[in-house]
Amino acid sequence: MDSSTFFTFATLFYLAAMILYISFLIFKKEAVGMAASGVTYAGLAIQTLALALRWIESYKLGIGRVPLSNLYESLVFFTWSTVLIYLIVEYRYKTRAFGAFVMPVAFLALAFINVADISADISPLVPALQSNWLLYHVLMSFIGYALFAVAFAVSVLYLLMDTEDRGPTGNLYLALGVIASVVALGYILTGMGAKVVFWLGVGVLLLAWFTYLVVAGARNRSQVYLFWSFCIALVAGMLLFMGLDYVLFQGRHLPAEETFKKHMFESTFLSSSRAVAVLCWAGVLAIFYVVWSQGLKLRTLLKQFLPSPEHLDDLTYRMIAIGWLLFGVGGLAMGAVWANSAWGTYWSWDPKETWSLITWFIYSLYLHARFVRGWKGTQMAVISAVGFMGVIFTYLGVNLVLSGLHSYGGL
Amino acid sequence: METQKGVVELVSERVWKFFSSVKLAVVLLIVLAIVSIIGTVIQQNQPVEQYLQEYSPATVNIFEFLGFFDMYHSWWFVLLLFLFTANLTVCTLERFPRALSAIRAPLKPIDDEALKAVPFKKELQFKGGADKAEARAVQALQSRRYRFLSTSSPGMVQLYSQKGAYSRLGVYITHISIILIFVGALTGAFFGFKGFLNLGEGEHSQVVYLRNEPMWDKLMSVLGVSKSSVIQDPQSGVARLPLGFFIRCNDFEVDYYQGPSGPTGMPSEYHSELTVFNLQGAKIFDKRIEVNDPLKYRGITFYQSSYGTIPGVNGKIVLNVRPKSGESKGEMVVLDPGGEAYVRSIDRTIKALGVSAFGARHTSTGEIRFFQSRNDELVNPTVGLEIYQGKKALYTTTVLKVDQGEPYMPEGYVISYVDYWGARYTGLQVTRDPGVWIVYTGFLLLCIGPIYAFFGSHQKLWIRIQDRKGQAVVTVAATANRNRLALERQVNALVEELSK
Ligand code: HEM
Numbered sequence: 001m002d003s004s005t006f007f008t009f010a011t012l013f014y015l016a017a018m019i020l021y022i023s024f025l026i027f028k029k030e031a032v033g034m035a036a037s038g039v040t041y042a043g044l045a046i047q048t049l050a051l052a053l054r055w056i057e058s059y060k061l062g063i064g065r066v067p068l069s070n071l072y073e074s075l076v077f078f079t080w081s082t083v084l085i086y087l088i089v090e091y092r093y094k095t096r097a098f099g100a101f102v103m104p105v106a107f108l109a110l111a112f113i114n115v116a117d118i119s120a121d122i123s124p125l126v127p128a129l130q131s132n133w134l135l136y137h138v139l140m141s142f143i144g145y146a147l148f149a150v151a152f153a154v155s156v157l158y159l160l161m162d163t164e165d166r167g168p169t170g171n172l173y174l175a176l177g178v179i180a181s182v183v184a185l186g187y188i189l190t191g192m193g194a195k196v197v198f199w200l201g202v203g204v205l206l207l208a209w210f211t212y213l214v215v216a217g218a219r220n221r222s223q224v225y226l227f228w229s230f231c232i233a234l235v236a237g238m239l240l241f242m243g244l245d246y247v248l249f250q251g252r253h254l255p256a257e258e259t260f261k262k263h264m265f266e267s268t269f270l271s272s273s274r275a276v277a278v279l280c281w282a283g284v285l286a287i288f289y290v291v292w293s294q295g296l297k298l299r300t301l302l303k304q305f306l307p308s309p310e311h312l313d314d315l316t317y318r319m320i321a322i323g324w325l326l327f328g329v330g331g332l333a334m335g336a337v338w339a340n341s342a343w344g345t346y347w348s349w350d351p352k353e354t355w356s357l358i359t360w361f362i363y364s365l366y367l368h369a370r371f372v373r374g375w376k377g378t379q380m381a382v383i384s385a386v387g388f389m390g391v392i393f394t395y396l397g398v399n400l401v402l403s404g405l406h407s408y409g410g411l
Numbered sequence: 412m413e414t415q416k417g418v419v420e421l422v423s424e425r426v427w428k429f430f431s432s433v434k435l436a437v438v439l440l441i442v443l444a445i446v447s448i449i450g451t452v453i454q455q456n457q458p459v460e461q462y463l464q465e466y467s468p469a470t471v472n473i474f475e476f477l478g479f480f481d482m483y484h485s486w487w488f489v490l491l492l493f494l495f496t497a498n499l500t501v502c503t504l505e506r507f508p509r510a511l512s513a514i515r516a517p518l519k520p521i522d523d524e525a526l527k528a529v530p531f532k533k534e535l536q537f538k539g540g541a542d543k544a545e546a547r548a549v550q551a552l553q554s555r556r557y558r559f560l561s562t563s564s565p566g567m568v569q570l571y572s573q574k575g576a577y578s579r580l581g582v583y584i585t586h587i588s589i590i591l592i593f594v595g596a597l598t599g600a601f602f603g604f605k606g607f608l609n610l611g612e613g614e615h616s617q618v619v620y621l622r623n624e625p626m627w628d629k630l631m632s633v634l635g636v637s638k639s640s641v642i643q644d645p646q647s648g649v650a651r652l653p654l655g656f657f658i659r660c661n662d663f664e665v666d667y668y669q670g671p672s673g674p675t676g677m678p679s680e681y682h683s684e685l686t687v688f689n690l691q692g693a694k695i696f697d698k699r700i701e702v703n704d705p706l707k708y709r710g711i712t713f714y715q716s717s718y719g720t721i722p723g724v725n726g727k728i729v730l731n732v733r734p735k736s737g738e739s740k741g742e743m744v745v746l747d748p749g750g751e752a753y754v755r756s757i758d759r760t761i762k763a764l765g766v767s768a769f770g771a772r773h774t775s776t777g778e779i780r781f782f783q784s785r786n787d788e789l790v791n792p793t794v795g796l797e798i799y800q801g802k803k804a805l806y807t808t809t810v811l812k813v814d815q816g817e818p819y820m821p822e823g824y825v826i827s828y829v830d831y832w833g834a835r836y837t838g839l840q841v842t843r844d845p846g847v848w849i850v851y852t853g854f855l856l857l858c859i860g861p862i863y864a865f866f867g868s869h870q871k872l873w874i875r876i877q878d879r880k881g882q883a884v885v886t887v888a889a890t891a892n893r894n895r896l897a898l899e900r901q902v903n904a905l906v907e908e909l910s911k
Contacts, residue, residue: 131703196452196453196465196466199452200452207445310896311896314896321865322865324861325861325865328857329854329857333857333858334854336850336854337851337854340847341705342702342703342714343714343840344712344714344716344840344841344842345605346847346850347596349483351451354447354448354450354451355451357447358447361443362444364440365440365441368436368437368440372433373433373437398451402451402452
């Protein structure tokens with residue numbers, strides 16, 4: 001059997017784990033919870049085996065390299081580290097409440113690889129990538145990303161627990177209206193060739209909102225509620241549409257890297273058909289609406305399972321502290337050492353590097369706000385969520401948005 | 412006695428205070444993060460024509476004025492970095508003595524007043540009396556490897572211990588690492604340079620072309636202190652820097668990954684054979700460089716970064732001719748494409764019909780297929796040969812760099828392909844960066860510092876055992892500068908053991 005068979009098994013195990021964890025939340029039977037954990041451990045073991053096999057296969061093909069260097073492998077590894085971190089948290093904190101959130105992500109990511117028939121070929125590496133630093137650099141950055149993802153999930157849960165008051169429905173309509181008009185404006189300005197202005201505007205708007213939340217978040221609960229709904233809608237919407245895009249877009253037969261870098265969202269948000277684009281945005285608004293209006297029910301449901309807010313806060317801190325360290329050392333420093341050994345410059349301010357640094361600065365801010373200014377709770381959770389948006393942008397946005405801004409040459 | 416403060420002291424006090432503020436750090440971190448975005452949205456260091464395609468002329472002028480096209484080197488961005496580093500340095504210096512005294516301060520027994528202020532404490536009744544309680548506590552501490560002191564006063568024994576005091580240094584190590592990285596980057600900008608050099612096979616050079624001139628040299632020559640060794644070329648605008656030695660490219664090769672039917676078009680490695688000569692022309696050493704494996708000499712590093720074909724230049728075909736039997740290594744024959752040469756050892760004239768960039772032999776039929784490569788990369792150079800005896804054509808054959816089959820060699824010798832030489836150049840990135848080791852030291856400290864800062868904590872623990880009418884009252888109090896939850900877990904476990 002080859003590695004892909006094992007990956008399929010792992011996917012099925014994660015599906016089972018997801019169903020079990022959700023049933024555990026609903027039926028509250030200890031036995032179901034135990035089964036859920038057991039299945040997850042088994043799934044992780046199978047996936048570990050699959051990763052090892054793939055590594056061996058690459059040697060058999062005479063290429064011999066770490067399974068960490070294309071889209072397929074990075075998605076598989078991301079899933080693997082997320083599940084691993086989840087299990088550690090489950091063990092340390094003795095709570096199975098997060099499983100119902102983490103396992104769907106793990107399952108969807110792996111299933112997505114299968115559905116989208118992302119090329120699983122083991123392709124050789126270009127010369128610049130043939131360095132041991134690649135292993136350390138990619139490995140550590142990915143674990144960092146996964147830790148930030150867990151921190152994000154936990155802080156969103158914190159915010160969810162934090163607020164009973166979602167404010168008047170007017171808030172929701174206002175938010176929906178703002179999103180709709182920003183999007184419309186985006187299409188118009190892009191049509192006029194003023195993409196840069198548009199994206200700078202969106203950036204400023206978001207920053208203003210984040211700043212407001214950090215400064216006044218502890219007081220204005222209804223904005224916090226809106227914020228976490230936004231976060232969940234953003235991530236859920238992105239995952240959903242990325243999947244949809246792969247399924248619909250013929251470009252998936254292009255090499256995966258190419259599709260990923262140049263053609264993402266081309267059959268959904270960036271479709272040449274107005275109707276499709278409008279439908280997609282309507283979908284995003286609908287997700288936002290549902291998340292916002294069902295949030296309180298979710299809160300009631302989760303309240304009995306989650307550890308105390310203090311523990312959630314502490315967990316977020318731990319994940320960020322470790323993630324910050326791994327990302328700083330592995331992502332930034334080792335990336336720099338590697339670049340220096342390959343090209344003779346350890347830092348060249350290219351957009352990916354710069355965004356990694358920005359993300360790292362956001363988390364540095366988190367650490368200082370916590371230790372020097374003694375912040376806790378709501379504001380910390382907001383910064384953690386904003387940091388994760390930085391992560392997403394570093395990982396996807398640099399390819400999607402920034403390279404799209406320039407009519408000449410991609411990145 | 413009050414002394415009048417001078418203006419200088421007042422100002423420096425103000426400046427110090429300004430830079431020691433953590434608020435400033437937060438503001439600077441945010442500002443740096445935000446302005447860094449600009450440089451990722453606007454492409455950096457492009458030719459003006461490209462900007463004019465993208466933006467209106469007015470916008471280009473404004474951006475030019477603001478330095479947005481080379482933002483990370485603009486004076487205001489560098490100033491921000493300076494401010495940040497000054498802030499970090501002052502902040503660190505300001506707090507360091509306090510941390511040091513917190514580390515050095517000997518632990519004392521705790522009095523009632525101080526005990527009240529400790530937020531985390533537990534009290535329990537111990538049945539067996541004070542002596543037994545003390546024995547139990549000592550045992551519990553020892554099994555946990557606490558080193559502790561004890562004092563006793565009438566009616567009370569105190570055991571107290573601290574650990575992890577040095578973890579207070581973690582923050583400083585981290586901050587110093589960031590300062591070092593910055594200092595290293597500055598050192599590089601002042602005393603280092605970045606340049607490039609394209610060397611054709613067989614060519615040599617004693618200069619490199621600069622992208623960044625060392626700032627120190629520039630500054631000194633502007634101030635008139637010393638003359639910069641950089642040679643300005645007003646025509647091309649590219650400055651040259653003398654190396655002080657010669658570098659020669661003897662050969663350049665690209666290897667390709669092998670597929671089932673010969674090489675694929677995907678490079679697996681580039682390498683150049685380089686030789687360093689001193690100015691008198693004596694050879695110093697050879698090195699074969701690859702991507703990720705540069706040549707270093709006198710602080711200057713040559714990286715394999717690109718390659719290309721020299722326009723309008725034909726290379727030379729290098730062949731090897733050796734007898735089929737025997738150990739002989741044979742001899743080299745050098746031909747121009749289309750040219751011919753008489754080889755005495757076999758008494759034949761070899762004529763090269765031409766070179767094709769990419770050929771592959773079908774393993775069973777022996778037929779050669781030629782591939783159109785998208786550019787003129789020599790994936791698998793293939794040379795058609797015609798062999799003459801005197802003027803009489805004997806046979807034709809084809810030799811390849813990588814051959815899946817056997818070339819047709821009817822006579823008692825073998826001709827094989829060695830190289831197609833002289834048509835390509837190797838692209839070298841040349842740098843001198845004396846600051847890089849400072850930066851790397853910073854990286855190293857960055858690995859260590861945060862581990863202490865995050866995972867260590869300075870814990871203090873007191874156990875007070877008071878005798879109350881034959882019953883012992885044990886009070887356990889603990890503080891930690893960090894990781895309170897972990898401390899509480901540990902103390903709870905300790906208390907549980909004591910109360911068993
Ligand atoms: C990117 C640059 C920086 C990095 C990577 C960094 C890193 C850290 C880390 C890891 C900690 C320890 C957090 C903890 O206590 O667990 C810390 C604490 C601290 N940082 Fe920074 N820092 C940076 C910039 C600054 C700046 C510019 C200042 C100047 C005001 C500053 C002031 C402080 C202070 C006062 C503390 C707390 C020290 C204490 O706990 O006694 N940091 N920093």
